[in-house]
Amino acid sequence: xxxxxxxxxxxxxxxxxxxxxxxxxxxxxxxxxxxxxxxxxxxxxxxxxxxxxxxxxxxxxxxxxxxxxxxxxxxxxxxxxxxxxxxxxxxxxxxxxxxxxxxxxxxxxxxxxxxxxxxxxxxxxxxxxxxxxxxxxxxxxxxxxxxxxxxxxxxxxxxxxxxxxxxxxxxxxxxxxxxxxxxxxxxxxxxxxxxxxxxxxxxxxxxxxxxxxxxxxxx
Ligand SMILES: N[C@@H](CCC(=O)N[C@@H](CS)C(=O)NCC(=O)O)C(=O)O
Numbered sequence: 001x002x003x004x005x006x007x008x009x010x011x012x013x014x015x016x017x018x019x020x021x022x023x024x025x026x027x028x029x030x031x032x033x034x035x036x037x038x039x040x041x042x043x044x045x046x047x048x049x050x051x052x053x054x055x056x057x058x059x060x061x062x063x064x065x066x067x068x069x070x071x072x073x074x075x076x077x078x079x080x081x082x083x084x085x086x087x088x089x090x091x092x093x094x095x096x097x098x099x100x101x102x103x104x105x106x107x108x109x110x111x112x113x114x115x116x117x118x119x120x121x122x123x124x125x126x127x128x129x130x131x132x133x134x135x136x137x138x139x140x141x142x143x144x145x146x147x148x149x150x151x152x153x154x155x156x157x158x159x160x161x162x163x164x165x166x167x168x169x170x171x172x173x174x175x176x177x178x179x180x181x182x183x184x185x186x187x188x189x190x191x192x193x194x195x196x197x198x199x200x201x202x203x204x205x206x207x208x209x210x211x212x213x214x215x216x217x218x219x
Contacts, residue, residue, distance in 0.1 A: 005030035006058040008044050010037055011200050012208050014107075014159030015067035016055040020198035021155050022071045026078040068099050071155055085152045098138060098145065099156040105131045106160055113171045114209050115218055125171045132179045139185055150192060154185075158195055161186040165202035166209050 007023070007030050009016035023030055035044050035054050047056045047063035057064045057073070064073045075084040086092050109131060112124030135157065139145055145153035164175045164186075176183045189195045213219070 003028070004058075004060050006033055007031070008033050008035050008041075008047060008054050008056040008058065010035050010054050012162075012205050013054060014163060017159030017162070017198050017200070018067045018155045019055045019057060019070050019074070021150075021158065021194050022074045022084060024194035024198060025084065025150065026074055026081045028074070028078055068096075068103065068152075068156060071152060075152075082149065084146075084150075084155065086146070095146070095152045098135070098153045101131075102135070102153070102156045102160070106157075110160065110163055110167050113167050114213060115216075117219075121171070125173060128167060128171070129173065129178050132175065132182050136179050136181045139181055143188060144185070150189065150195070154189060158186065158189045159199065161189070162199045162202050162205055166206045169206060170209070 005023070005028055007016070007019060009020070009032060011034060020032075033041075033043070035041060037054070040052060044054065044056065045052055047058055048054075048065045051065060053065070055067055055070060057070045059073075059077070064070050071084060085095055106128070109124050109128040112120060113128060116124060135145075138153075142148075144150050145157070161182075164183075168175050190199070
């Protein structure tokens, strides 16, 4: 029997983008369900009653939540296709470490750039650039964080790259000037159809953020 795969997602989500890329890399056919996060569907609340967040992968009726866990699940279930995590346990642990680092550091710093002002805003800019510089060191001279092939860490970070335009426009800095290798890596990732098709247009993200700022009364 064919697998029934559904993805509850929201188009600007860097977390959802990871899952879209993983499914594309594995060649998995799925139904995409766009959620309105201001009016969450009964299906989302039923499938992710703990966090009530997207993305949620529903595989043959069973939900899997949290994007990095979903990507690892996809890698294990569709293991006959190109692997996303390294096979060596130490390298796998390292990849998980850096994905955890991205999750803990990048989202908050990026969000604060467009939600705060003054000192907090300046501090978040410094934090974000610091995180990207650290990741640039991890990338080193490799084509991808995964080496020669796109892997777990690449998927975790690349969704954020569609937000760089917003961060740098609102924060008044240039990611390319600060972190040229990260921008080179981002362009390399975008040459892959699995990535370019999964990522949202950075200008649309910027417009979306301006609308959110208006909605929440952030000037
Ligand atoms: N740690 C989660 C984060 C997911 C997340 O923050 N999703 C946001 C959209 S980007 C969401 O669903 N927000 C709705 C809410 O917080 O009510 C993951 O990796 O999946």
